[in-house]
Amino acid sequence: MTLHHIRCRERIKATKADKWAFEEFICSQKDRMINKRCGATGDGSAALLPEWRLEMVAEAGLFLAEEAPKRFIEAAIEDKAAREKRTYSQGAKMGRRFDHLGDVEAFITVAEKGSMTEGAVALSTTPSVLSRAITRLETRLGAQLMRRTTRRLSLTDEGRAYLEQARAAFSMIDDAERAIQGPTGASLTGQVRISVPTTYGHYRLPAMLDRFTRAYPEVQIELSITNRNVDLVAEGYDLAIRLGPLPDSGLVARKLEDAPLHLVAAPHYLERAGIPRHVDDLAKHQCLPFVMPSTGRCAPWLFRVDGRDIDWTPPGRIRVFDDVLGVVSLAESGLGICQTYDFIVRDRVGQGRLIDVLEHARGRSRPFSLIFAPHRRMSAATRTLIDFLASDG
Secondary structure, eight states, X not given: OOHHHHHHHHHHHHXXXXXXXXXXXXXXXXXHHHHHHHOBOTTSOBOOOHHHHHHHHHHHHHIIIIIHHHHHHHHHHHHHHHHHHHHHHHHHHTOOSOTTHHHHHHHHHHHHHSSHHHHHHHHTSOHHHHHHHHHHHHHHHTSOOEEEOSSOEEEOHHHHHHHHHHHHHHHHHHHHXXXXXXXXXXXXXXXXXXXXXXXXXXXXXXXXHHHHHHHOTTEEEEEEEOSSOOOXXXXXXXXXXXXXXXXXXXXXXXXXXXXXXXXXXOHHHHHHHOOOOSGGGGGGSOBOOBBOTTTSSBOOEEEEETTEEEEEOOOOSSOBOSOTHHHHHHHHTTSOEEEEEHHHHHHHHHXXXXXXXXXXXXXXXXXXXXXXXXXXOOOHHHHHHHHHHHHHO
């Protein structure tokens, strides 16, 4: 007998069972109607009066034709609901510990995106759904994770701690799946959030990311280009590139490079103001200093003269805030002299748009480093990007 024949026989048996149940239901309902109308005798038979008999048969026939199917269906639905309720109760007794992971993912996404709206876009849902999910999670934990206002969201201390651990847990799940898939499984996937300064973001990182994305096309990169020092943990960044010596902040740093510094000016500025021959001559020129956002002070210009390092703070009627690339644009327009990195002005010098000044005082550099939190459980994509940038820098 084929599988098709077996399934057909099973369907016939099920149909017959439904038919018997339906007929039994009709008979029971008909008896209940008659007993209720006429009253029952001691032996269980209905004490029907002769003049009512025809009326009761008619009512029973009407029930059979119109009411029975409807009530049978309603009874079947109630029976199914009762079975599902019993099944759910048994599942609840099993104590499912992680049926809230969807709410955790909603919390992580909103925290990383910074708003309910952007989180909803990322998860293909609505802000109200995410809001309810986070409320359920807060109720479960007995703590407020987010402060919600009409303008912004911010994490509480408990929220920051929970976000860190939750991200680590999800990362471990990703790693476990990749380990099971083995070396022949799916290619490297995941998302990496990184913050970089404007100098590196515009001039050094693009070529590195081009090579990385070609090697790992399934990895998504969220890149923030800003000179503000972001809070890696609170703002949900995996990595950041920072300039200069790093304070003792508990972060891990891997040096990318020591970037050589150049002093440059536009040809028409030097024709007008003259060419400085010594560091002291710079005091007579229009210098273009950059104000460091971390200190509020002008960044010193670094020189090496006869083997001696000199840190000189430039004066200037024009001082640039926020975007350090502004000093290069101003210098190229003939507004003065600036110090910047070789990788920024190399092409401009080669094209004659800028000219090196005080070449004998060159030799100093500033370090660029890749930083990350040491206690955070990293995804495979993050670890791979760290190794790639550190070896490519």
